[in-house]
Amino acid sequence: MGHVSYEEAKKTVLKGLILLALVTVAEVAIALLGKGYIIPGFYLPRWLIYIAMIGLSIYKAYFIMGEFMHLRYEVKGLVSSILLPFILLVWAIIAFLWDGAWWGEKRLDYKTEFQKETQGVIDEAELEDTIELLD
Amino acid sequence: MSTETINQELETTKNNEVSWDGGSEPFKASYGKLMMWYFIMSDAFTFAGFLIAYGALRFSVPTWPEPDFVFQSFPGGLTGMPLIFVTLMTFVLIASSATMVRAVQEGQRENKKGVVFWLLMTILGGAIFLGCQAWEWHTLIVKEHMTLSENPFGRHIESGTYLAGDGYDIEAGDTFEAGAYYLIHKKDGEWNQIPYRTADGEIKRQELGPPAFGSLFYFITGFHGFHVLSGLILLLIIAINAASGIYVKRKNGYEMVEKVGLYWHFVDLVWVFVFLVFYLL
Numbered sequence: 197m198g199h200v201s202y203e204e205a206k207k208t209v210l211k212g213l214i215l216l217a218l219v220t221v222a223e224v225a226i227a228l229l230g231k232g233y234i235i236p237g238f239y240l241p242r243w244l245i246y247i248a249m250i251g252l253s254i255y256k257a258y259f260i261m262g263e264f265m266h267l268r269y270e271v272k273g274l275v276s277s278i279l280l281p282f283i284l285l286v287w288a289i290i291a292f293l294w295d296g297a298w299w300g301e302k303r304l305d306y307k308t309e310f311q312k313e314t315q316g317v318i319d320e321a322e323l324e325d326t327i328e329l330l331d
Numbered sequence: 332m333s334t335e336t337i338n339q340e341l342e343t344t345k346n347n348e349v350s351w352d353g354g355s356e357p358f359k360a361s362y363g364k365l366m367m368w369y370f371i372m373s374d375a376f377t378f379a380g381f382l383i384a385y386g387a388l389r390f391s392v393p394t395w396p397e398p399d400f401v402f403q404s405f406p407g408g409l410t411g412m413p414l415i416f417v418t419l420m421t422f423v424l425i426a427s428s429a430t431m432v433r434a435v436q437e438g439q440r441e442n443k444k445g446v447v448f449w450l451l452m453t454i455l456g457g458a459i460f461l462g463c464q465a466w467e468w469h470t471l472i473v474k475e476h477m478t479l480s481e482n483p484f485g486r487h488i489e490s491g492t493y494l495a496g497d498g499y500d501i502e503a504g505d506t507f508e509a510g511a512y513y514l515i516h517k518k519d520g521e522w523n524q525i526p527y528r529t530a531d532g533e534i535k536r537q538e539l540g541p542p543a544f545g546s547l548f549y550f551i552t553g554f555h556g557f558h559v560l561s562g563l564i565l566l567l568i569i570a571i572n573a574a575s576g577i578y579v580k581r582k583n584g585y586e587m588v589e590k591v592g593l594y595w596h597f598v599d600l601v602w603v604f605v606f607l608v609f610y611l612l
Binding site: 202205206209210212213216217220221223224227228231233246249250253256257260261263264265270271273274277278281282285288289292293295296297298299300303304 | 357358359360365368369372375376379380383384386387388389390391392393397399413414415418421422425426428429431432433436440593596597599600603604606607610611612
């Protein structure tokens with residue numbers, strides 16, 4: 197490692213292991229608590245669960261890359277050349293999830309339109325035939 | 332212009348020339364390590380593409396299954412234990428990442444025995460992880476009959492009352508709310524889609540869930556499992572090499588162990604996000 201003594205480095209590994217395990221337990225606990233598995237009838241708002249999960253996962257990734265993969269101790273240029281390209285993912289996540297939500301809306305619109313036309317229950321076989329025809 | 336400034340300028344020119352001649356390391360990392368980092372980066376984009384596709388498809392289907400309903404089995408025929416088994420798997424992988432760091436540290440001290448011991452511990456962890464994944468796949472394929480094109484995990488978008496039982500956990504007369512999850516079982520090799528009466532009085536049958544869930548699950552966890560398997564083979568090769576003493580002769584602080592270590596941590600890093608997207612959200 198170079199920057200710390202051998203004994204200290206050994207301790208860092210153990211600390212890191214315990215830290216990552218605790219964060220994972222926290223994530224699962226939040227998921228189960230928030231979705232009403234631990235205390236019956238108790239739920240956390242979905243957005244709070246999502247923010248906590250994503251935040252904790254990014255922290256885990258930061259720790260694994262920084263300490264285990266040693267990126268924190270590399271030259272600045274190396275670190276930037278590896279991390280900066282990931283900014284592209286911010287665009288990709290927003291764009292694709294947005295688009296996904298739009299596909300979902302269209303799917304619902306299509307189903308209700310079809311329901312109006314047929315004045316009744318959607319018949320799956322018929323629906324599939326129609327989709328094939330449209331294709 | 333003073334002589335000092337001129338001298339400094341000459342000095343800079345000389346250094347630049349030296350840089351252009353090569354031989355210096357601006358990133359203070361060896362070629363192999365640097366290229367391992369860039370490989371990891373490109374691989375991370377592949378995984379990001381997969382996971383973002385999962386997100387987009389999930390957003391597009393209102394009946395997408397809930398992970399803590401899908402992943403609730405535990406070895407020994409136990410069920411109703413959401414996410415517990417996959418949490419254990421995650422622990423094993425994190426632990427194998429930590430033992431890998433120990434192997435790299437022993438390598439830097441040129442301690443051959445230590446390197447081989449910690450590499451073997453890492454291999455053990457990776458093998459247990461793969462075994463757990465095999466069990467999880469086995470449950471989904473054999474017990475729950477999820478395939479690449481058929482997914483038995485669905486979700487109701489309206490409330491209603493079941494008109495028949497399925498012999499598992501649904502009884503005739505059971506009511507459910509919109510948003511409730513269900514698993515369709517097979518009966519005599521056919522999907523046993525239970526009929527129900529909606530609040531409006533219409534009679535419908537349970538629909539199979541979105542097929543993309545099954546194919547994405549097998550592709551993404553399979554792609555990750557393939558990385559674990561490749562990592563295990565690499566670890567086995569360098570463990571044998573380390574034991575043979577070849578890295579002692581190279582006198583570079585077991586750099587090969589460090590490079591494979593980077594790859595192994597990456598496998599753990601990807602699992603953090605597969606775990607997040609597939610099991611937690």
